[in-house]
Amino acid sequence: MHLDILKELGNIGAGNAATSLSQLLNQRVDMNVPDVKLLELKDVPYILGGADVPVMGVTVLVEGDVDAQILLLFTKESSERLIENIVAGFSPNDISQEIRQSVLLEVGNIVGTTFLNALGSFTNMTFIPTVPGIADDMAGAILDSVLVTGADGNNIILIVIAEFAVKGEVIDGYLLFVPSPSSLEKIFNALGVSV
Amino acid sequence: MAGEKITVGIGEWHILKVSGILVCIGLGSCIGVALYDPIKRIGGMVHILLPLNQNDKDSVSPTKFADTGVPFLVDEMIKVGANKSVIVAKIAGGSQMFSIKGREDKINIGARNISVVKERLQNLGIPILGEDTGGSFGRTMEFYVDSGLVKVKTIGRGEREF
Numbered sequence: 001m002h003l004d005i006l007k008e009l010g011n012i013g014a015g016n017a018a019t020s021l022s023q024l025l026n027q028r029v030d031m032n033v034p035d036v037k038l039l040e041l042k043d044v045p046y047i048l049g050g051a052d053v054p055v056m057g058v059t060v061l062v063e064g065d066v067d068a069q070i071l072l073l074f075t076k077e078s079s080e081r082l083i084e085n086i087v088a089g090f091s092p093n094d095i096s097q098e099i100r101q102s103v104l105l106e107v108g109n110i111v112g113t114t115f116l117n118a119l120g121s122f123t124n125m126t127f128i129p130t131v132p133g134i135a136d137d138m139a140g141a142i143l144d145s146v147l148v149t150g151a152d153g154n155n156i157i158l159i160v161i162a163e164f165a166v167k168g169e170v171i172d173g174y175l176l177f178v179p180s181p182s183s184l185e186k187i188f189n190a191l192g193v194s195v
Numbered sequence: 196m197a198g199e200k201i202t203v204g205i206g207e208w209h210i211l212k213v214s215g216i217l218v219c220i221g222l223g224s225c226i227g228v229a230l231y232d233p234i235k236r237i238g239g240m241v242h243i244l245l246p247l248n249q250n251d252k253d254s255v256s257p258t259k260f261a262d263t264g265v266p267f268l269v270d271e272m273i274k275v276g277a278n279k280s281v282i283v284a285k286i287a288g289g290s291q292m293f294s295i296k297g298r299e300d301k302i303n304i305g306a307r308n309i310s311v312v313k314e315r316l317q318n319l320g321i322p323i324l325g326e327d328t329g330g331s332f333g334r335t336m337e338f339y340v341d342s343g344l345v346k347v348k349t350i351g352r353g354e355r356e357f
Contacts, residue, residue, distance in 0.1 A: 042204065042205050042206075045221065050220070051220040051221035052220045052221050052335055054350050059293050059295070061295060061298060061301070130295055130296075130297065130298055131295060131296050131297075132295075133293035133294050133295040134293070135292040135293055135331075137223070137292065137332055137333040137350055138220075138221035138223075138333035138334075138335070138350060139221060140220055140221020140222070140223065140333065141221045141222060141223030141225075141290065141292055141332070141333025141334070142223060142292055142333070143221075143223070144205060144221070144222065144223040144224055144225040144244060145223040145224040145290070145291070145292040145293060145302075145304065145305070147293070147298075147301055147302050147304070152206075152244065152245065152259060153205045153206055153244055153259065
């Protein structure tokens with residue numbers, strides 16, 4: 001039951017994020033949410049293919065009425081394809097590693113804050129995102145560095161499977177919403193579902 | 196030769212005797228602690244997530260935390276025959292994977308993990324023979340129980356042995 005609500009929330013957030021991304025890139029970006037899962041933090045590396053798989057992750061901390069964190073994760077291969085699509089038209093030699101990271105940082109920022117806005121209007125709660133941070137490393141290393149108070153690997157997180165479509169090419173990403181245990185309860189209460 | 200390879204997941208621990216490889220995959224702010232009795236060739240590894248166990252001690256796994264995890268592993272090794280006075284340690288991990296302006300205090304879990312692990316080892320009189328800690332990158336730590344050798348692998352930052 002509450003997965004349906006969360007999936008709806010994910011879809012609304014994704015729709016809004018796609019609109020913001022389209023405006024930024026001046027080209028059509030679609031975002032679809034085929035699936036939403038609730039998982040324990042420690043089990044997340046398995047959906048990415050293992051704890052040593054190279055991924056790129058952008059994070060924002062969420063403050064205000066909750067203590068939470070948003071992580072947008074792409075496998076290394078997907079992140080490269082997404083960046084290539086976004087910077088298409090530039091010669092690869094002109095695109096430094098720094099620019100690649102900053103492109104992804106901006107994508108993470110937009111997707112993360114748009115999702116938060118959707119969640120905020122659903123729950124009537126206030127969420128304030130920090131500036132984003134980026135990491136380019138092993139999935140396990142990025143996920144064990146989750147910064148939410150009370151996070152202990154067993155806490156439940158919401159994973160929105162996000163398919164980005166840029167120029168018809170589908171690129172898989174994962175949007176993770178990681179609330180502290182007490183924040184998860186607050187949000188579920190606000191949504192009128194039981195934990 | 197090296198024998199079986201056992202992955203020690205977050206908050207888990209494992210002990211092997213004489214042969215085999217204990218592995219912590221993808222350490223970020225987490226710390227892998229390898230303890231070794233070189234005489235009996237008993238090796239134990241714990242994959243620590245957080246510095247301090249602030250919960251009811253019985254309700255959670257002690258090996259998730261640096262303060263309770265290190266003494267726990269020593270006790271378990273003694274139970275299977277290790278001699279505490281010869282146990283030595285090698286540690287890896289404790290990175291800060293993200294850097295977020297204005298939230299430095301909140302995100303230095305790795306540094307706190309390192310300091311609590313070192314303090315507990317010192318209290319127990321266990322010397323640290325090698326370490327690869329800190330920085331802002333992930334590590335996979337392999338502990339070869341036949342020799343006590345530790346290999347640390349990274350993405351794009353090479354491999355270290357100690």
